[in-house]
Amino acid sequence: MSGESDPYIFSTDTLPSDLRFLPPLANGLLGWRVFNNIMHMGGVYNGEAGRCHRADVPCPLAVRVDIKEPAQHTYSLDTHTGVFTHTMSSASVTVSQSLYSHRYYSNLMVMEVLLVRQVTSEEPITVNLVSSYTPQSKDIVFQSGPDYKGGSHIQGKTTSAEIPGGSCPEVHLIWTPVPSSLTLLPEQSQARWGFILIVANSLDTAEACFDEGLNLMSTGNLRPSHEKAWKELWLQSQVEVVGSESLCKALIGCLFYLLSAFPSIHDTSSSFGGVSPGGLSNGGDGQDYWGHVFWDQDIWMYPGIALFYPKLARAVLEYRVGTIDGAKDNAQRQGYKGLKFPWESAVSGREVCPEDIYGQQEIHINGDVTLAFQHYLYLTGDISMFTEGRGREVVFGVADYWVSRVTYKPEDQKYHLLGVMPPDEYYYNVNDSVYTNTVAKFSLQFAVELAALLQHPAPKEWQEVAENLKIPFNEESQYHPEYDGYIKGHPVKQADAVMLGYPLGLPMSLEVRKNDLEAYEPVTDPNGPAMTWGMFAIGWLELGEAEKAHVLLEKCFSNIQGPFQVWSESSDGSGAVNFLTGMGGFLQAVLFGYTGFRVQRECLAFSPLLPKDISELYVRGVDYLGCQMDWLLRKDEICIILREQASNATSYDLHVVLKGSGTKIPLIRGQPVTFPREPGYVCKTASPSPCWPF
Secondary structure, three states: OOOOOOOOEEEEOOOOOOHHHOOEEEOOOEEEEOOOOEEEEOOOEEOOHHHOEEOOEEOOOOEEEEOOOOOEEEEEEEOOOOEEEEEEEOOOEEEEEEEEEOOOOOOEEEEEEEEEEOOOOOOOEEEEEEEOOOOOOOOEEEEEOOOEOOEEEEEEEEOOOOOOOOOOOEEEEEEOOOOOEEEEOOOOOEEEEEEEEEEEOOHHHHHHHHHHHHHHHHOOOHHHHHHHHHHHHHHHOEEEEEOOHHHHHHHHHHHHHHHHOOOOOOOOOOOOOOOOOOOOOOOOOOOHHHHOEOHHHHHHHHHHHHOOOHHHHHHHHHHHHOOHHHHHHHHHHHOOOOOOOOOOEOOOOOOOOOOHHHHHHOOHHHHHHHHHHHHHHHHHOOHHHOOOOOHHHHHHHHHHHHHHHOEEEOOOOEEEOOOEOOOOOOOOOEEOOHHHHHHHHHHHHHHHHHHHHOOOOOOHHHHHHHHHEOOOOEOOOOEOOOOEOOOOOOOEOOOOHHHHOOOOOOOOOHHHHHHHHHHHHHHEOOOOOOOHHHHHHHHHHHOOOHHHHHHHHHHHHHHEEOOOOEEEOOOOOOOOEOOHHHHHHHHHHHHHHHOOOEEOOOEEEEOOOOOOOOOEEEEEEEEEOOEEEEEEEEOOEEEEEEEEOOOOHHHOOOEEEEOOOOOEEEOOOOOOEEEEOOOOOOEEEEOOOOOOOO
């Protein structure tokens, strides 16, 4: 397919005037915005506490190719392969410069240059390589090291540790030297050059990775191994629609950039540094939230990835497990027990937010973290994450925090969470944020549930507080006020109370759900963060209002900055770039909105609804209890095919239950199952899982 017809290829003949919207290339460890002279490495931060930010690493591949004669330029990002290519076509030569962060070997970045002669000539053809690289960083003190097997080498440490007395991360770069020009000799019709860059935390790792890179080049397997890794990812997940090219392209872009922020599915190092709102390519000092990890990772980005990739989902949980000691320290500093996950996290898990009020009051982060663990268990049945994986320490530690943080009031015999900031950051020092209290209630209930599953004695206070924690509700208006004392009609920054229905799943009538949406939609800041409208869209889909949901989802398109589908946090192009949080919310609106997927303890429920403009939605590779399923949703019918079956699937059957009739339809590997979609149906893919007897 051509670039014009293939929705996976983003092409243009002119680069965006705002260089922030050049395409990011990342692989879960290294992140770089093409042509930029700096890059970042996961887990490498500089600065103590609130001054902590991703350390700028100089990029030796910051090179532009220049030819003397007039040429037509094409810039293309192929999301099939994760390769960015700048092509220059002149009368005598076609020059292709390709750049990629290697998807399998995460310490490796690559630049390739291909010259192809267009006319027969005995003249040599020379192109210039213009580099903006300098071996300097304001965050790392670099010094030259001895060359290694023809590769240049610099090494250094950050100037300041994240915590007092902590160690400063070490960074080594080894790369193929880039000449100032390349020449196609008279007898050559074409020639190719490859340049590799290794970034690592130790000299041994850097040298070993450089050896691997040289070997890949000598065997001709450098690019094929990268493309194979991307192909493997796309075989496990696909989200496409028929009826809207712009929506289809947006979904592909969202999934591509989100996957780029996660490690390889073959990575066993457990060194994943989490996902920040702007991804690895951004987050230096003073920009894109300094590269910190927020609730954005657990609530906004995680669910869409977890639906397809259990290994990547587990990497998110392991990141949080790795910050347990810091979370314990945060709780103690606030005078509470258990674990208090930081509002802004780097490596240690200690609070690195530049402004104290957020770390002190935006405590819903604790429940958000637990919700990801709960979602993972229900989706995968993987108990090992909670035993040897230490997930139970997270869940139980959060429960202990809530019990120590609440205040009991005898006058209403309720527990309260006082002095908090809700997700809507326009308000602070408020009492009983409805979102915070609800996510706290559910995380306490899950702690009790998990304790029973693991035969661990649960303190009676967990259940007591969960049952009696105040959930604000206005009986007269039949809606949920955002917090105790919220005045209906006052402006809000972003989705907050509307998230009670999804993702929290607080039981409520359809009338209350509608009232919440109607109360907050007109007063939500139109310039607020991009993920908000996806949550409103899901709410209206729950109510059967597909067209209204579609209109709200289309609001997100103003946050997509062409031509490379890079998202800005705000619709005017300001805020964090490449805003993965907005992409995560957008992806969820389709994956959990149009499909109606809900990950529940006993099943994967679904209730599809498509707007009139969308004739088909294809979702490939949904992974439920180790079984991979493909879903084709049309206006009037649903088709499911069980593609792969878990090795332990003989111990339970996988089937669809049609609620309207109670009919059970078995799913058999390789055999498509098609059934009509009727209004009011709630269908379930259910099975007695190893954890939760159905």
